[in-house]
Amino acid sequence: MRYDADGITTRAGRAGRWLAVTLLTAAVALSGAGTARADDSGETEATEAGTAFRTATVIDQGRRATASASTGDYLYWVFPAGAGQRVSAEAEVTLPEADTRTGPVTWRLDVYDGLRRHQSCASGRQSATAQEADAALTLECAPRAVRSWADPWSDTPLPGAYYLRLSVAELPERDLGLPVSVSVEVTAEDAGGSVAVGGDLAGPLLPVGAAGTVSAEAADIVREEERDGGRDDGVYLAAVPEPEDGWNGGWWNDRWLWTAGGGLLGALAALGGYRLTRPGRGA
Structure with a gap:
């Protein structure tokens, strides 16, 4: 051989x-x-903001919302986020004229999940201070990626509604009530297979919708239960739109x-x- x-x-x-x-x-x-981004057409969807969690204005991903308010108001919006998404919220505050202000002002942007648990920002400029000569400031908060399942004791971001709160953290007392205009936008990208886990929530964490904002699916369930003589208190009447790939995300990822x-x-x-x-x- x-x-x-x-x-x-x-x-x-x-x-x-x-x-x-x-x-x-x-x-x-x-x-x-690559990352799958939400619709970023920039079309304005809302022209107001809520003043509490229960009155938060619903906005969708990729759509810019605006509002006029007074310095010192707490402004709230609520938006959807599905499993496997990494969301980023950006807010721009147009400040009053410089000659009407008496000192620097600090604004803050916070994100809360559907259980109203505060979600820390993994990246972004969450708080910023504007001096008297500044005309505007920009804030950004990108929480951790949303996962489809977590242990009960964990504060891991889960699919459902997320609240965005814009507020003043510090300012001269004489500047309270000065008019401001704000705009916010929430974008989302695919976090990839690194956040994929082996479980799914039975349902998203959603707030109860306000009067007149019952989703069609929830309304059908309620009508059917009323005909049967019963009512399931676990039904959420939510007006928050569902993400394009669903609350638990699509089956495909780079894993x-x-x-x-x-x-x-x-x-x-x-x-x-x-x-x-x-x-x-x-x-």
Whole structure:
């Protein structure tokens, strides 16, 4: 039996080329699985803000909302967020004329989940101070990615409604009541398979809707229960719109690509190793 050194070298070269092509294909596939952003058309959807959690104005992802208010007011909006999304809220405050202000003012942007638990900002400028000469300031808060399931004791962000609160944290007392105009926008992107977990909530964390804002699905359930002579107090009459991929997110994420790519690379590595070490076909 003879070993063909040239044949082994040729086989090694072919195996190396196959591995290189496979790695390049996997890299292209993974880079193609970019973030899925919500509609960012910028169309104005709301022109007012609530003054408490229960009166928060509903806004959708990717739509800018505006409001006129007085310095010192607490302004509230509520928006949806589904599992696997990483949301980012941005607020711009147009301040009163400089000659009407007597000192610096500090504004703050906070995010709360459907249970009204405060969610810390993983990134963004949550608080900012404007001096008397400043005409506007911008705030941003990006909480942690929303997960589809969590332990009861955890404060992990879960699918459902999220409250956005814009307020003044510090200002001269004489500046209370000065008029301001604000605009807010919430965008969302796909957080990827790194936040995918093995469970789903039975239902999203949603507030009870205000009068006249009952969703069609909830209204059908209520009518059916009334006909049967009963009523389920667990039904949420929410006006918050459902995200495009649903509250629990879509079934697809980049973890599938990593799993398939890893299996393919392992199979090719085994095949290449076998071709490198098998004997030549000579007598």
